[in-house]
Amino acid sequence: MSVVKELDPGAKEALSRSGRDIMRQRSRVIQLLDAAERVGISPLRAGRLHAFAYLADVLSPVWHLPAFDGKILKIEGGPHYPDLQREIDRLVVLGILKVAEITYISRPDEGARIDGLYSLNLHSPKLSPILAALGALSSEQALDPRDWEVQAFFVDLAGALATVPDDELGMSATMDATYADERFDHSNVIDFGSWSTNVHSDNLSLRTVDRFQKFLPQGAMLSGGEKLYLYASFLGRRIRAR
Amino acid sequence: MPGEFSDVIPGVSESEVAGAVQSLTKIPVTALEDHERFMVAVRSLVESRAQSGWQHEGAEDVGVFLLARYPREVGERYGATAVSDLIATNDPILGKMFFLNRDASSGRGMVLPTTPNEIVEWVIDQKLDDLPMVVVHRNKKLLISRTRGAGGDTRNDLIRDKAPVASVDEIYEALKVSHRALLLTPSICPAGVWESGRSAQYVPGPFPEKAIQRELATVLTSWFHGIVKAEMEDSISIGRIDIRLLRPDTEGKFAYWVVLELKVIKSSHNAKKKVKPKAVKPAENAAVVAEGIRQAAAFGKDRGAEPFLEIYDLRKDKTDDILAHIVVVNELNKCALKPKCRVWPLFGSASDARIAGWP
Numbered sequence: 115m116s117v118v119k120e121l122d123p124g125a126k127e128a129l130s131r132s133g134r135d136i137m138r139q140r141s142r143v144i145q146l147l148d149a150a151e152r153v154g155i156s157p158l159r160a161g162r163l164h165a166f167a168y169l170a171d172v173l174s175p176v177w178h179l180p181a182f183d184g185k186i187l188k189i190e191g192g193p194h195y196p197d198l199q200r201e202i203d204r205l206v207v208l209g210i211l212k213v214a215e216i217t218y219i220s221r222p223d224e225g226a227r228i229d230g231l232y233s234l235n236l237h238s239p240k241l242s243p244i245l246a247a248l249g250a251l252s253s254e255q256a257l258d259p260r261d262w263e264v265q266a267f268f269v270d271l272a273g274a275l276a277t278v279p280d281d282e283l284g285m286s287a288t289m290d291a292t293y294a295d296e297r298f299d300h301s302n303v304i305d306f307g308s309w310s311t312n313v314h315s316d317n318l319s320l321r322t323v324d325r326f327q328k329f330l331p332q333g334a335m336l337s338g339g340e341k342l343y344l345y346a347s348f349l350g351r352r353i354r355a356r
Numbered sequence: 357m358p359g360e361f362s363d364v365i366p367g368v369s370e371s372e373v374a375g376a377v378q379s380l381t382k383i384p385v386t387a388l389e390d391h392e393r394f395m396v397a398v399r400s401l402v403e404s405r406a407q408s409g410w411q412h413e414g415a416e417d418v419g420v421f422l423l424a425r426y427p428r429e430v431g432e433r434y435g436a437t438a439v440s441d442l443i444a445t446n447d448p449i450l451g452k453m454f455f456l457n458r459d460a461s462s463g464r465g466m467v468l469p470t471t472p473n474e475i476v477e478w479v480i481d482q483k484l485d486d487l488p489m490v491v492v493h494r495n496k497k498l499l500i501s502r503t504r505g506a507g508g509d510t511r512n513d514l515i516r517d518k519a520p521v522a523s524v525d526e527i528y529e530a531l532k533v534s535h536r537a538l539l540l541t542p543s544i545c546p547a548g549v550w551e552s553g554r555s556a557q558y559v560p561g562p563f564p565e566k567a568i569q570r571e572l573a574t575v576l577t578s579w580f581h582g583i584v585k586a587e588m589e590d591s592i593s594i595g596r597i598d599i600r601l602l603r604p605d606t607e608g609k610f611a612y613w614v615v616l617e618l619k620v621i622k623s624s625h626n627a628k629k630k631v632k633p634k635a636v637k638p639a640e641n642a643a644v645v646a647e648g649i650r651q652a653a654a655f656g657k658d659r660g661a662e663p664f665l666e667i668y669d670l671r672k673d674k675t676d677d678i679l680a681h682i683v684v685v686n687e688l689n690k691c692a693l694k695p696k697c698r699v700w701p702l703f704g705s706a707s708d709a710r711i712a713g714w715p
Contacts, residue, residue: 154427154462155440236429270386276462277441291368321365322373329377329609331659334587334602339386347383348376 139201141248142182145261146170147211147234148250149268153276155283157214157233160199161192165287168193170271172292172306172319173345177267177338184307188298192288194227202232209238270339274346282353289352291318322348374608381585381603385577390458391488391503394423396578397460398490399499399513401442405449406517410494416451418472419492422484424455424463430484431455431464439465450494455487479506511537522584522603524662524696527576527614531666531698534575539568539668540714541706546571549670551626555704558623558672559633565620568668569598572618576601584613600661612661617695619648621678622670641671642681645697649687652695663695670702674712 146166150156158166171181186193205211213230220226234241242251249256250265278286287293292306295318306317323341330336336344384393398421405413424430431437436455439447440462447465453475456463470478472493479485485506492499492515499513520526539545542555548567551559561567569588576586576599585602599616621641627633648665656663667678678684679697688694703709 151426151428153457153459154438154464156428233428236426273384273457273459273461276457276459279441279444291365295367297366318365318368321363322368325365325368325370325373326377329374331602331609331611333659334600334610334612337386340380340383343383343386344376344379347379348372351372351375 135197136201138182139197140205141261142167143198143202143205144210144234144244145248145250145265145268146272147232148245148248149265149272151234151236152269153272155272155276157212157231159231159284160202160227160229161194161284163202163232164193164195164198165284166272166275167195167198168287168293169275169290169319170268172290172317173271173323173342174267175317175320176323176341176345177263179264179267181307185303185305186293187303188293188300190300191221192284193293199228203228206232208240210235210240210244267338271342274339274342277343277346278350278353282350285353286346286349289349289356291322294352319345377610378604378608380610381580382582384459385574385586387588388574388577391423392574393458394421394456394460394488395490395501395503396574396581397458398492398501399578400581401449401460402490402492402499403516403519404443406494406497406515407519410450412446413448413450413494416448416468417493417495418468418475419449419451419494420453420468420475420479421460421490421492422453422455422479423458423460423488427455427457427463430487431466434466434469436464436466439463450492476506513537520580520583522580522613524614526579527601527664528698530576530579531572531700534572535700536714538571538575539700539702541703541709543706545702549702550704551628553629554627554633557633558670558704560620560622560624560626560670562626564622564668564670565598565618568620569618572616572666573599585610600655600659612659614664615652615655615659615661616664616666617648617652617655618666618668619644620668620670621645623672638676638681639683641678642683645678645681646683646687649684649691649695649697653691653693656693656695663693665695665697667697667699668702669699670704672704674701 146163147156147158150158150166168186171183174181202211206213212233212235216228216230218226219229245251246255247257248265249258249261253259253262256262275283275286292304295304298304323345326336326341326344385396388396439454442449442461451468452465453468454463454465468475475491479489487505489502489506490499497515497517499515501511501513502508503511537544539549542550546567548561549564551561573586573588580586583603587600587602598618600612601614602610603613605611621644622636624633624635645667648667652663652665655661678699701712703712
C-alpha cells in the first residue's frame, strides 16, 4: 500500500488494468512509427498507420508472435482501431508524436474521423529513453527482451510495405486475404486470432503465406522476412489488378 | 498446416500466389546484415539504371547513397525531400545524395551538397562517417562501397551495363572476382578466415569456411540479384549444403540449379597467439576434399542440381596438387555426377601473393 501511495498519479494509473492497456497501445504506436521511420515511409497518414497495425496483427504468426488484438471490425475504407487512435492523439499531446495536415474524413453513418500525418517527434527528449525501453535501439536496453523481436518484425513488415506504392499503402490492408474474405460482410468482426484453434487454417493471410512454399523445391526455406516481402508483393499485385 | 497445399484458400487464387513468388529473386536478402543488404540493394538499383542506358539522368556523373537508421531525421538537417521506391520510379539518382533505408527503397534525397571530389570529406565533416556509404561513378562505371562508413575500407565493383545471365560461366566469373577482390590476401579477407595477427604464419581462423561462405553468399546474391536466389546452408538428412542457388523454371516454380560445397585446406589448425598451432597433414586435407566431393555429389543428386566444390587453399606451401591425391581421385571416380572442383589460393601476406604471380 505504501508503495502505491508514493507513486505519482501517472504511475498509479499505469498499474491499473486499464492503465496497462493504455500503455500497451501507446507502446505499439511508438514501435510501429519507429519501424516506419527506419524504412523511410514516415510520416504516415492515419489510414496507413491503422493498416500497418492491422497487418502487423494478422501477420504476427509469421514471426511466431502472438496477435495483439486477434480481431478486427471489418468496415468500408479499411481497418480502424478507435483505442489505438485515442492513444495516438494522446501521444501527440504528450509531445512524443507529431501530427501535420489534420483533416476530417466523413464516414457514412459514422460521423467523421480525424486524419493527419503522424510521425515520431524525433526532437522530443522523452523519445529516446522510451525507444530504448521498448527494445527499438538494442536488445540489451529493452525492458522486455521479446520487444526486440517485435521491433524486428515491425521493421521487416514496414520494409515490405514500403514496396507497395506510397498512395496505396492504406489500401493494402483491404486487399489482405483475411480482411478481403467475402464470407464476412462489412460491420462484422473478423476474429482471426482468438477463436482459432489452428491459426494456420483460420488466418487466411497466414495460409496464403504458407502457400508460397508450394512453389519452392522440397527443402527450400523462406525466412520470416522473405515471407513478409512476398506477401507485400501479393498485396501489390492485388492492388494493381483491382 | 505448412506443406499441405490441397485446400483452397477462400478468395485467393493460385495464380496470385504464384505471381507473388516470382518476386523471390528481387526481394531484399533478409539473412544479410543491414550494411550488406544495403550494398546489394544499391548495386541492383544502379545497375538497373545503367542497363536502361541511364535514361532520365542529366549530365551528372556521381551519386551518393548513405544508409541511415532514421532517414528522415538525417535528411531534414539538410532540407532533403522524401523519395520512395527508386527502382520503380524514374527519379534521377546522379548528382544527388540519398539517405535511405537498408533496402535503398525509401528515405530522403537532395542535390549533392559539394563537388564529387569532396564528398567523403563533407560526410566526415558532417559527422555522418559512421553511415555505410556507396558512391556511384557513371563515367568510370564504378561503385565504391564503404561498408563501415566514409572513413573505412573501400570496395570497388564494376557497374555492369548488361544484365547477367544465370549460367555456369557467370558463376565462375563471380567466384573469380570475389576471390581477387575479397579473399586473396589478409587485408581484404573477411574477419575469421585468418587468426588475427597470424596470417603471415598461415594460421587459419577458428571457422574459415563460415567466413568465406558468408562472403560468397553475399557476392552471389548481389551478382545474380533479380534472376537467382542464393541461400546459405541447409541441413538435410544427408548433411549440409553450404550455398544453394535456386532459379524459376518455365512453369514459374523454383528449382535448385547449383549447390556449392566449400572446403578449406590448410597448413595448420587454428591456434590463438603464442600457442603453437598443430600441423595439418596432406592426407588430412585430401580427406577433407574427398568428403567435400561426396557431399557435393550427394546434394546434387538429392536436389537435382549441378554440384560445385570450391576449395580454398590456406596452405603455406601450395605445390601439392590436392586434386591428384588418390582418395580424391577415387572419390571423383565413384560419382555418377562429378562435382566441378576448383582450388582458390589464399595467401597469408600480400608479398606471398605477388611472389606467386598475383598482381
